[in-house]
Amino acid sequence: MLVYLLSVTLVVLFVFTAFSYWQELKYRQKPYYRLSDVGWQHLRQPEQEELVHSVALLGDVGAVATDGTDPLLHLVENWKRESGQAGTMLFLGDNLYPIGLPTEGSKHRAPAEARLNLLIKEVRDFAGRGVFLSGNHDWLKGRTGGYAQVLRQERYVRKRLEDDACYLPRNGCPGPESLQLAEGLLLVIINTQWFVQRGEKPLGKQQGCPYEDIEQFFVAFNNLLRKNRHQHVLVAAHHPLYSNALHGGKFTVKQHIFPLTAAHRRFYLPLPIFGSVYPFYRKLFGAYEDMSHRKYKKMRKRLLRIMHRYNNIVYAAGHDHNLQHFEVQGNHYLVSGSGSKTAFVKKGGKATFTLEQLGFFVLNYYQNGEVWLEARVVSKESADGTVMFRKNIKSVLQPVPEVREV
Template sequence: MLVYFLVIIPTLLFAFFVFTYWQERKYRRKPFYRLSDVGWQRLAPPPEEELVHSVALIGDVGALATDGSDPVINLVSQWQQEAQDKGTMVFLGDNIYPIGLPEEGHRHRPTAEARLNTIIKSIAAYPGKGILLSGNHDWLKGRTGGYEQMLRQELYVREKIQEPEVYLPPNGCPGPSEIQLADGVLLVVINTQWFVQRGEKPLGHKQDCPYTHIEEFFVELNRLLKRNTHQQVLIAAHHPLYSNALHGGKFTVKQHIFPLTAMHKRIYIPLPLFGSVYPFYRRFFGAYEDMSHRKYKQMRKRLLRIFHRYNNLIYVAGHDHNLQHFEVQNNHYIVSGSGSKTAFVKKGGKATFTLEALGFFVVNFYANGQAWLECRTVAEDTSLGQVAFRKLLPMHA
């Protein structure tokens, strides 16, 4: 019996980890498609002249290069040339790593300012719309003092770009903010960081927010969606509601065996079994920015309860550093968070598409009422980028 526990069980566990690791290495950085979407290359959207509006959804660009060589910003420039004034670019939060825009004199200020100026330059040079949202890093990684940090970034952007809709929702309020992008196409922006933020966060007229109680936000969001069922509604936020990646509790075998690589990628100290404590904690209890955390779960539950009442909603977020698409109860949920970093994403589950690569999603709306989702990624062998996935988003009655 002792031999069984000391030899056979460890051997089986080792074989399991090796097999799982081999499977992960086999598909990492390769696209996963749901079986019904495998032949997506054969499908073509309507002609370009029928385009009503194009929305580029770019998340987590906080570590972008500021010398003009950033591959994702260059990919955005190509999209700008195609969309012209029929487009809107939405930066989905975590605009500056690691802690947003600190005060003057802080050691991170020069780098933060350079990165933010790169985004501002991209917006200013574009004839269409440009919008920034805030994410947890923009709120000082969710810590106390994050509200002041976010306001500093918003004020900086507004001073550079004199457009009322350039930073939404305004003043760090929960939202929802709505923008009519084109006839029949509505953008709704909500501040999901508000719900998981520690410390001060704005609410009430004294802080220029329209509500005195957060329940009023959910009531207004439901009313907004109800009176716009005749339109195609795109909802932009920072936190995803479905994810096959880190914040959704998905970890690699490597992270179980070498958990200290979460602190630094070169700390390869094997801690089997003990190393699984951290991934299991993140999956079942969660940090403040994980779906399993109490505050995040409450927010997610309330939002989904409202969204499930309607059809054809397109909800897009960043936060996880990869590209994902889910179709759940006649609505579409997108993760577009690989604007400057990439991280592991698990295939399968409820996902129709996943990919670990630098890039972003585009949603194109056409005159015939169709909405097409397009995943654009940085290609290693060309400066033009590539389309990794394209899908007609089914519209349900």
């Protein structure tokens, strides 16, 4: 009897696993749309002449090809021609894989410098503006010594672009820093890596930061949003606040059965049951870069508590290597991290759109107050890429009660 029950259990487990894997294969690299957004292809944006400003959200571009063949950079060139002076290229961190910009003499220095020079050239040749943020890889993958690593990258970019606002927040500080991109459009940049970084990180006037206590950051962030309730606000950071992917605790069946593929894609050693330990650990407790880690969780809770008070915000991040859109309490949360790598993203949940493909989101702000979101991806059918999602996400600019507590 025991053998029979064990056999039935194993068969059921195998069938369930096989079915789940088959389901994943069906929608991997295929877009997911919320039911109400099916038919988005029939939506049309306002005329180009009405464009006030366009923002390209370029996340995790740290592994782009430097030989002129990178397909994503070709898409960026198309967008640059469309937007012209009314455009901002926003690099959402992880600008250099694997460990940011190392010291001179390091074996990683030459390839890192070549890739960073390419990104800098993209900005220099652009009629609009370019702004870099830092991510966990730019901070030496979050390890001790990351502060010096990110300062090295910041100095390198500033020197070559000769623009005080090309790398924000300054000095590796938590922020927030703001830029008025156009009338009615404010960009607010925060350094989410600061909150999860191990080892030294700057705070206080001696290190070029305006606050002696991190609580002052949250007060300043709330005050900045409160004073700008009358206009559209784009908050940019590296870490997402909603995600259906790895850093949000979502794993594939393959990662449960073949967990060693996380270390190397060819390590296909089946470890059923035991292989689930690692995914469950990442989901429940998390590494430093995961949403479930206590530091990340605390940061996320505080930021959302503040932003949920307002209804004029788009929050854009990278970190997970895919494209995702969430709409929560009147605000919009984006993951635009597939600039040079792609990874599994789960459909459904709170997401309205997800896609595992190389590409980036574009935000277009128009004179009539409309804000349009567009997902542009690399395509085998067209060298100019394909638009895989379009949506009018116009924020509702209404007075809200004045709240000072954080």
